[in-house]
Amino acid sequence: MAKIVAVLVLLAGCGSSYSAPSYTSTSTSTSTSTSTSTSGAGVTLKLEDYLSWCSVSVNQGTASADATQTLTVPQGTVVPLTADASSSVFVWGYWVGTDGDTNASHDTGKAATVTMDKSKVVQACCPFASDPSTPCPAPTP
Secondary structure: OHHHHHHHHHHHHHHHHOOOOOOEEEEEOOOOOOOOOOOOOEEEEEEEEHHHOEEEEEOOOOOEOOOEEEEEEEOOOEEEEEEEEOOOOEOOOEEEOOOOOOOOOOEOOOEEEEEOOOOEEEEEEOOEOOOOOOOOOOOOO
């Protein structure tokens, strides 16, 4: 019985030491922005919202329809993303560059992740509702 209690105490203590990674971000309604991290081992995530037709949220934060968001995160961080159309004129389409973007159909889930093993560019695509099969152009590197 004492062994079970000791194991439970150890397990209870394991979950309390997690701290969420810090994000340094910059967003802009133009096509370029920069951000730097003072943590040393940061990598850059450039989020492109094609023509601002989507509303994109990073790490459950406030959604933004900015054309570009640039974040610096610690290398190895898994960044959660969510997106939807920014208005009823558009429909959700797909992600390019996320962990689920493994084929020509891209990642069609509104919720996605990107594992930051290196600097990356991710694009959200929300085409016109009147022509939802129209693809967005490839993201800019």
